[in-house]
Amino acid sequence: MIPVPEVNLGGVLPALVIGVAGLLAMLLGLFVRKGAVTVGAVIGLVGVLIALMVNAPLRLMNTTAFSGMIALDTYTWFFNMLILVSVGLTILISMKYLVDQGLDLYEYFAILLFSAVGMMFMVSGSHLLMIFVGLETLSIAVYVLTGLLPGNTKSSEASLKYLLLGAFSSGLFLYGAALLYGASGSLGLAGLAKYFQSGSVSLMALVGMGLLLVGFSFKVAAVPFHMWTPDVYDGAPSPITGFMSVGVKAAAFAAFLRVFFECFSSAQVTWAHIIWVLAVLTMILGNLAAIVQTNIKRMLAYSSIAHAGYILVGMAAGTPSGAAGILYYLLAYIFTNLGAFAVVTMVGRRGEANINLDDYRGLGKSHPTLALAMSIFLFSLAGIPPTAGFIGKFTIFSAAINAGYIWLVIIGVLTSAASVFYYFRVIMKMYMEAPDVEPESLQFSPSMAFALSITVMVVLYIGIFPTTYLNLATESVKTLF
Amino acid sequence: MENVSHLLSLITFIPLLGAAIILFINRECPETLRWVTIVCMLVDFVLSLFVYFGFDSSIATMQFVERYPWIPQWGISYKVGIDGISLLLLMLTTFLGPIVVLACWKDITVRVKEFMICLLFLQVGMIGVFVSLDLFLFYVFWEIMLIPMYLLIGVWGNPARRLYAAIKFVLYTIVGSLLMLVAILVLYFMAGKSTGIYTFDLLKLYDFAVPVQAQFWLFLAFFLAFAIKVPMFPFHTWLPDAHTEAPTVGSVVLAAVLLKMGTYGFIRFAIPLFPNAAVDAAWWVVLLAVIGIIYGAWVAMVQVDMKRLVAFSSVSHLGFVMLGMFALTTQGVEGSIIQMINHGLSTGALFLIVGMIYERRHTRLISEFGGISKVMPLFAVFFMIFTLSSIGLPGLNGFIGEFLILLGSFAKFTWYTVFAASGVIFAAVYMLWMFQRVMFGEVTNPKNLNLKDIDLREVAVLTPLLIFVVWIGVYPNTFLKPMEPSVKNFIQHVEKKRAAVTAMEESGKQNLPNVERISLVSSVTKIRAER
Secondary structure, three states: OOOOOOOOOOOOHHHHHHHHHHHHHHHHHHHOOOOHHHHHHHHHHHHHHHHHHHHHHHHHOEEEEOOOOEEEEHHHHHHHHHHHHHHHHHHHHHHHHHHHOOOOOOHHHHHHHHHHHHHHHHHHEOEHHHHHHHHHHHHHHHHHHHOOOOOOHHHHHHHHHHHHHHHHHHHHHHHHHHHHHHHHOOOEHHHHHHHHHOOOOOHHHHHHHHHHHHHHHHHHOOOOOOOHHHHHHHHOOHHHHHHHHHHHHHHHHHHHHHHHHHOOHHHHHHHHHHHHHHHHHHHHHHHHHHHOOOEHHHHHHHHHHHHHHHHHHHHHHOOHHHHHHHHHHHHHHHHHHHHHHHHHHHHHOHHHOOOEHHHHOOHHHHOHHHHHHHHHHHHHHHOOOOOHHHHHHHHHHHHHHHOOOHHHHHHHHHHHHHHHHHHHHHHHHHHHOOOOOOOOOOOOOHHHHHHHHHHHHHHHHHHHOOHHHHHHHHHHHHHHO | OOOOOOHHHHHHHHHHHHHHHHHOOOOOOHHHHHHHHHHHHHHHHHHHHHHHHHOOOOOOOOEEEEEEEEEHHHOEEEEEEEOHHHHHHHHHHHHHHHHHHHHOOOOOOOOHHHHHHHHHHHHHHHHHHHHEOEHHHHHHHHHHOHHHHHHHHHHHOOOOOHHHHHHHHHHHHHHHHHHHHHHHHHHHHHHHHHHOOOOOEHHHHHOOOOOHHHHHHHHHHHHHHHHHHOOOOOOOOHHHHHHHHOOHHHHHHHHHHHHHHHHHHHHHHHHHHOHHHHHHHHHHHHHHHHHHHHHHHHHHHOOOEHHHHHHHHHHHHHHHHHHHHHHOOHHHHHHHHHHHHHHHHHHHHHHHHHHHHHHHHOOOEHHHOOOHHHHOHHHHHHHHHHHHHHHOOOOOHHHHHHHHHHHHHHOOOHHHHHHHHHHHHHHHHHHHHHHHHHHOOOOOOHHHOOOOOOOHHHHHHHHHHHHHHHHHHHOOHHHHHHHHHHHHHHHHHHHHHHHHHHHHHHOOOOOHHHHHHOOOOOOHHHHHHHO
């Protein structure tokens, strides 16, 4: 008789709630002819709120469920929260966007929620297969979302590119997992950790680890596995680009960290060097390429590559404070980047016609509030105090210095000085240049105004009073070490 | 500590409050906006007078200290306080606040709301830099003031090249300050690992003896940040652009206060934290300072634009400040601090004067003018006095500063001082020559015939500056006395700490683990082993 694994639905309740919300959105969409967007959005938001509530107990847990497939701990709690917040904000940002684009699609929210389910399983997975299933669930949903703009060839092209490269990276990931299984006889993170601690690590296992590293690097868009990023970010609908740049990145980094710190920590000497090189390449290329962009979505795509580089610096440090720095950084980055993409969505107008940097000329005069919000996000991305982005960089860099990586940090700060140039260029366009023709005024929808005010306030608040959030991050990474 | 006063926090954040109020005022009433700003600046100044009169000038310790935990897990606190060194700079900043607002009353007519908010934010950043006693807090203020200055130059600057000048200013400053941030972090961990107390508290870090080899690198990073800000030759190239393109009050604040943040940084942070490196590097720093003095003067001489001329004269004057400071004698340092104030007053006033004439004629080319003293007699009086003060005429403020600096540095850097003294002569050449070409002779250009003399507002702008120019020149003791204990303490501290570090290095290698740990090679294996 096959033993029945103990079932602990309580632990995966947040993911279940979101999944049910996704199904509901899909079902109700069938019966609602007009206003499907509102219905979908409301279901999604309610789902997110309930999920946030049922997520709370996870904070105090430290156990695994489903025969060690899923880890229920503070780390999962933290990332679930990040994912839920980014889904919620994305829904708020998307509402008016969908109406404006003439996309009365209820599936949009259903797919968005399904991708969140994938993310939540990915961050809680403590078994390589579980992580893979989560990764695939989220990826497939995101491929669809990327190609959602009907009749827009750029969007379809982006979707196909993402699908092909994503499938390739998934294949590498799976192959790596297979090799690791061959070497150690286990796919669970605990079993793998035991194998790596045993001292006799075969070459096959090391190759497997390397392939996992490549797979994760694809998902977090680290150089040289970043090729898909600019095109996909450019082609996808703006709110989805924002969602990808924070949600997918956070989920991928969560699993990346969990796998590498929990299983391979005894091989850290080996992979830390690789991460070091990846971080340097990512920071340099991301920042330099962003300088020459004239399209804001591509610029933010390269900037998100660069931010992956800073996060890798924290990983190279390999200490609990480095990991905590990454968690705080992702928290700051989610609010900052979603805020920036909210502005990009608004300025983009119908058909995403205005996504060039020049379209931001004169925004400071015609829409002072919007320009102020965008400036705050850009300062945060550039790491200027007193914003969340500054504290994020500060935590990561200080952890790296504490671990002795002074040169890595020097490269990091110099590239971030270069980043000031392109972030400030947007500010320059908004405040110091005049548009050729006075554009029509933009309408704030209540949901967009709500999303923008939340993001602005959080970016400033956790930048000025970061204590609580830094403690949360420190507490959350304890299970990894 | 009982009897904690919140005066310094009030002074720092009142401009922020003002900016918040302005945010809710209709942009259609620029008069209200201006009034709110100037009232706010005046309140700030009056409060700083309480600090001045409540300041005990017989002791060298920090006064008006406030301390609250901010990010306790990293040992970061909100800690502010002043001593004799920062007192005068704080006063200078708050004193210039209302003057600057009054000066731009008619100059700035577009986007007044944003302009006033920028000015107030700038004030917060500048005051914050001078009062903070926590390295993290200092860094935050140091960076914050970058944004309003960037906007001042970029939005209200000269249309032709403002964008270039603005981004150049930001990039120069930020490269230096980010490297300084790395150095701050290295110092933090070094002190933490060796003493067990992780803190960004400046006064505690003062007592930590940094090994000589590490001092060199850390000092280098701090030096870069501050030298760019001062600016010292050869890091000065952003300055003429920023000054020329900025609106008048932007130049005034830039010259009068922002540049002082660099020199203040040396005296508050770089030298006392890393005394061995500072003394060892003094020879080189002074070399750059003297090159700056002479080079700045020579380049100023050939300028055709009055504002650019004054900008280059700043390079020269700040060379003196650096010379006096690195002499590390009581007179040298006192002269250096007084010279910071002097430069703030005289160069600030000269920028205002150039701005006034620019408002009337919309050109700053020297060749466009001539015989202005006939048309604008009152203006000529002010211009003359500030020119003489900038040259260093006895009886006016510039003389006191330069004299003390030369006196203080002669014993240590005899030849340098001789060369530096020639800068005083060159200053007389370029300033007087410009004054002569602009003000004297016949009115050759018919456009200048009907220029209006300065009005009451402009007199009100210049008179307070004039009073202090004369006051410092005639009776400098008012200003020297409060700083004396602090300056003596500063020099003693530098010497003591230097001796202590040297002794520590020589008396064996007991501190070697720290040196090793901070060695600039990253080594993962070591980290692993430690864990």
